[in-house]
Amino acid sequence: MRFSGVRGNPPGMKQCCPPGHGCNDPDGIEPCALALCRDAAQEEDEAALAVQRWGDLEMARQRHRADGEQRFRRRAFQRARDRALIGLAMRRRRSKRSPLRAA
Numbered sequence: 585m586r587f588s589g590v591r592g593n594p595p596g597m598k599q600c601c602p603p604g605h606g607c608n609d610p611d612g613i614e615p616c617a618l619a620l621c622r623d624a625a626q627e628e629d630e631a632a633l634a635v636q637r638w639g640d641l642e643m644a645r646q647r648h649r650a651d652g653e654q655r656f657r658r659r660a661f662q663r664a665r666d667r668a669l670i671g672l673a674m675r676r677r678r679s680k681r682s683p684l685r686a687a
Contacts, residue, residue, distance in 0.1 A: 599658060600638070602666065621668050628675075630668040637661035 598607035600618035607616050618638055624631035641657040649657075 630671045634664040634668040637664045
């Protein structure tokens with residue numbers, strides 16, 4: 585598979601979202617993962633960290649830092665984003681469940 589643009593990403597793939605999801609959803613109906621993290625950053629530490637890591641990555645790109653630093657920043661963002669999305673999904677599911685009844 586050939587890659588172009590940012591090293592390690594297929595052509596046209598947005599870095600803000602996981603492959604096949606969010607901005608990379610083939611149907612285009614899922615929300616952006618970064619937007620979800622921004623919306624939740626006030627209440628969720630993991631989401632706030634993902635937003636911070638995205639800012640670090642953007643700054644490294646703007647300053648034309650070495651590929652190694654950009655890769656490090658990209659992977660740090662991806663890990664933080666994935667933890668935030670898992671946390672948001674788990675809390676959403678928990679809030680939709682009905683409370684357990686005492687037996």
